[in-house]
Amino acid sequence: MKIIESIKSHYNLYKSSKFLHTVITFITVLLFLPVLREFSPRVAIDHTVIYVAYLPISLFIALVGIYGASVLPALTLATYWSLHRELLLNATQTWAVTLSLMIPLAIAQCILHKRLGRYARTDITNSTGIFSRLWCYGFIYPILAQAAMYIVGALTLIPDDFQYYFSASEIRLLILNLQSLMMPAVVFSSGLYYLLRLLTSWNYTRKFCTKNILDASNRNVLIVWMLVISVLICTYTSVSQYPVISSYAIPLVFLAFVYGVINFSAAIISLVWPLAIFILITGNPQFIKTVEKGQLLTSFSAFFIVFTIANAYLATMKRNLKQANVKITSAALREPLTMLPNMMLLNKDLQQLIHPAMLCYVKIFSADNLDKHLGFTFRVNAKVAVYYLLKKFLPKNCCVYSVPYGDLLVVLPEKEGRSVMQGLLKKLNQAKSSTRVSDVDVAFGLSWMTFNAQVDLSKSISELDYLATTKGQDHISALDKNLHFIEQHMTLDIALLQKLKHALLHNDLVLYAQKIEHTHCDKQYYEILCRMKLDGKIVTPDKFIPTITEFGLCGLLDFKVLEAFIDFYHQNVLTCQHIRFSLNITPETLADENTAERIITMFENKNKKPDNIVFEVTEEQLFLNERNVINNINSLRHYGFEIAIDDFGTGYANYERLKNLDADIVKIDGMFIKEITHNRVDQLIVKSIIDIARAKGMSIVAEYVETQEHKVLLSQLGVDYLQGYHIAKPLPLACVMKEKAASSEDYPE
Numbered sequence: 001m002k003i004i005e006s007i008k009s010h011y012n013l014y015k016s017s018k019f020l021h022t023v024i025t026f027i028t029v030l031l032f033l034p035v036l037r038e039f040s041p042r043v044a045i046d047h048t049v050i051y052v053a054y055l056p057i058s059l060f061i062a063l064v065g066i067y068g069a070s071v072l073p074a075l076t077l078a079t080y081w082s083l084h085r086e087l088l089l090n091a092t093q094t095w096a097v098t099l100s101l102m103i104p105l106a107i108a109q110c111i112l113h114k115r116l117g118r119y120a121r122t123d124i125t126n127s128t129g130i131f132s133r134l135w136c137y138g139f140i141y142p143i144l145a146q147a148a149m150y151i152v153g154a155l156t157l158i159p160d161d162f163q164y165y166f167s168a169s170e171i172r173l174l175i176l177n178l179q180s181l182m183m184p185a186v187v188f189s190s191g192l193y194y195l196l197r198l199l200t201s202w203n204y205t206r207k208f209c210t211k212n213i214l215d216a217s218n219r220n221v222l223i224v225w226m227l228v229i230s231v232l233i234c235t236y237t238s239v240s241q242y243p244v245i246s247s248y249a250i251p252l253v254f255l256a257f258v259y260g261v262i263n264f265s266a267a268i269i270s271l272v273w274p275l276a277i278f279i280l281i282t283g284n285p286q287f288i289k290t291v292e293k294g295q296l297l298t299s300f301s302a303f304f305i306v307f308t309i310a311n312a313y314l315a316t317m318k319r320n321l322k323q324a325n326v327k328i329t330s331a332a333l334r335e336p337l338t339m340l341p342n343m344m345l346l347n348k349d350l351q352q353l354i355h356p357a358m359l360c361y362v363k364i365f366s367a368d369n370l371d372k373h374l375g376f377t378f379r380v381n382a383k384v385a386v387y388y389l390l391k392k393f394l395p396k397n398c399c400v401y402s403v404p405y406g407d408l409l410v411v412l413p414e415k416e417g418r419s420v421m422q423g424l425l426k427k428l429n430q431a432k433s434s435t436r437v438s439d440v441d442v443a444f445g446l447s448w449m450t451f452n453a454q455v456d457l458s459k460s461i462s463e464l465d466y467l468a469t470t471k472g473q474d475h476i477s478a479l480d481k482n483l484h485f486i487e488q489h490m491t492l493d494i495a496l497l498q499k500l501k502h503a504l505l506h507n508d509l510v511l512y513a514q515k516i517e518h519t520h521c522d523k524q525y526y527e528i529l530c531r532m533k534l535d536g537k538i539v540t541p542d543k544f545i546p547t548i549t550e551f552g553l554c555g556l557l558d559f560k561v562l563e564a565f566i567d568f569y570h571q572n573v574l575t576c577q578h579i580r581f582s583l584n585i586t587p588e589t590l591a592d593e594n595t596a597e598r599i600i601t602m603f604e605n606k607n608k609k610p611d612n613i614v615f616e617v618t619e620e621q622l623f624l625n626e627r628n629v630i631n632n633i634n635s636l637r638h639y640g641f642e643i644a645i646d647d648f649g650t651g652y653a654n655y656e657r658l659k660n661l662d663a664d665i666v667k668i669d670g671m672f673i674k675e676i677t678h679n680r681v682d683q684l685i686v687k688s689i690i691d692i693a694r695a696k697g698m699s700i701v702a703e704y705v706e707t708q709e710h711k712v713l714l715s716q717l718g719v720d721y722l723q724g725y726h727i728a729k730p731l732p733l734a735c736v737m738k739e740k741a742a743s744s745e746d747y748p749e
Helices: 002-015 018-039 056-067 069-086 091-120 130-155 171-200 202-214 219-238 243-263 266-282 285-291 294-332 343-351 367-374 376-393 414-435 457-471 483-505 541-550 554-571 595-605 627-639 655-660 680-695 708-717 733-743
Strands: 042-045 048-051 357-364 399-403 407-413 444-451 476-478 509-518 524-534 537-539 581-584 613-618 642-648 665-668 699-702
Touching: 018 056, 018 069, 018 171, 048 171, 056 069, 056 091, 056 130, 056 171, 069 091, 091 130, 130 171, 130 294, 171 202, 171 266, 171 294, 202 219, 202 266, 219 243, 219 266, 243 266, 243 294, 266 294, 343 399, 343 407, 343 457, 357 376, 357 414, 357 457, 376 399, 376 407, 376 414, 407 414, 407 457, 414 444, 444 457, 457 476, 483 524, 483 541, 483 554, 509 554, 509 733, 524 541, 524 554, 524 733, 541 554, 554 581, 554 595, 554 733, 595 627, 627 642, 665 680, 680 699, 680 708
Parallel strands: 444 476, 524 581, 581 613, 613 642, 642 665, 665 699
Antiparallel strands: 042 048, 357 407, 357 444, 399 407, 509 524, 524 537
């Protein structure tokens, strides 16, 4: 077995060697050169027989196109041997004739190789570098060869039978000589190129037939087209005695070839076109008699050459348009920025599904934060990194697609999908350090469902997105059995949105207040909170804030709450004027450049002074680096409102930012308070925040005070104000103000 494999490997090496190419070239020239010389079309002009097309020229060009310049020595020797046997020339004359054909070919090949490199070895009409090949083979080579022949004729004694080819007594014969070399170079060399390749390589023959005939999308049209060509040529040759009929066949043949160039491969046209031209020239005796007049022969030869070049140009345009169409189609199937497969390609691939597949939605939870705080490029880079992680972990028969809003979708075979899904989330979490961008980790959640071509793709992706978002990160959720449940929840979200809009527009708001008390005296103030009346029930913020935020209604909610508070304040001014209140403003509201102006106008319209009003903004808002946010906050402080930084310690706060904060109050987030009584690290963090805030003259509020231990420890650490259920639960604002009016408590400064 090893001996056979060794023999095969040595044979393949030998087969591809230059030696074999040289032998094939030598034998091909010896076999084909006499035949081509014999079948080269001739006409008699002024009792002198001349060539219409000297076909050995096309043989030389075809062999160099197949094997390259390395076979030129073998080509030269074989040509010399063949000419020396057939022509009545001595050795010197034969070498002179041979070199007058070979040296110009070598020069043309050298120029072509310098311009095209490895693409020089191909068919003359190949669309890659076609004009360079036409120029070198179709013009430079014939002109240099003709000039070389005339030089040989001037320096060497040529027998009278061949003297015509090596000299010209008039310009008409000079043009005919030149065209007899140009015509085989331009018209016939491509046909011989493909014919020799088909004869010398079985693999090429098989691929050629498969690509251009068997697997052609328009195979039936190709067969009909070849039948039409055959009928037209047969008509042309069989009715030669009727010139009127046969003369109409020629333009019809040309029109048929224009159609062929547009619709079929260049290889098919390159094979059929030279054969058709050969039959048109030699198959009708009347044609030869007609063109034996020199002027007509020159015109017909030029026409064939020009039409061949025009067809080659048309084929090149078709190829370029096809490539452009492929590029445009490919670009349409990928995202412009990331170049990842998009929804259009996903839809196209899923339409071709034969067996059910599994859709796995990969939710990237930190994508929005990357976009908002670090810029769009960071989110794109994270998405691309996750894409390549998925391609690395998934089997080759799984495809990954990009979906809007920074997430990805995986299509897996149903049989393998479940086993792949089990380990996918674990692998992503283990490798997510590679998707780490500017110290921000991405987190993943997966949801999946089985899919077939009858399922609505857009609806399915929406449901998978909803499920992955609802379940949160580090969860794998299935949609197979709970499809109705998910649809119901999505419908409920839309219904809730309509109810919330109605409540906002009709002022169905209930203001609550939660007391915030001082740690060492009786000072206190109240944070205004919001509840809504929906279906006759009071709904807490955790039920409606997510929907309000998702559908962009934060601004409307903020101003409705502010409007309700100002109206309540105006109606209870005697009680409220000695009480300090704080109200929340969401990031979306502050991003509007007119927010501060609107707030100030609302207070001025009610003659309300800002001296006892605090606006709470999240620390995230101060670091958004947005001009509108900064301008609004500065305008509110300048007017006289106090600014409190709510939920400090979450998100992106650090000591440098705390040092640069421009606010009056810092509210430490509850995440540092919950376990502070037994967590030394939380104590140190809170203490450091207090020390820096104190140095800046800021008051400190601790949220989430739930026990007496919290209260005692925070007081010892230096917190100014406490807020939480241990201090007071939120109560309706009207009830709180009634109690305040009844007790007539003094307002602490």
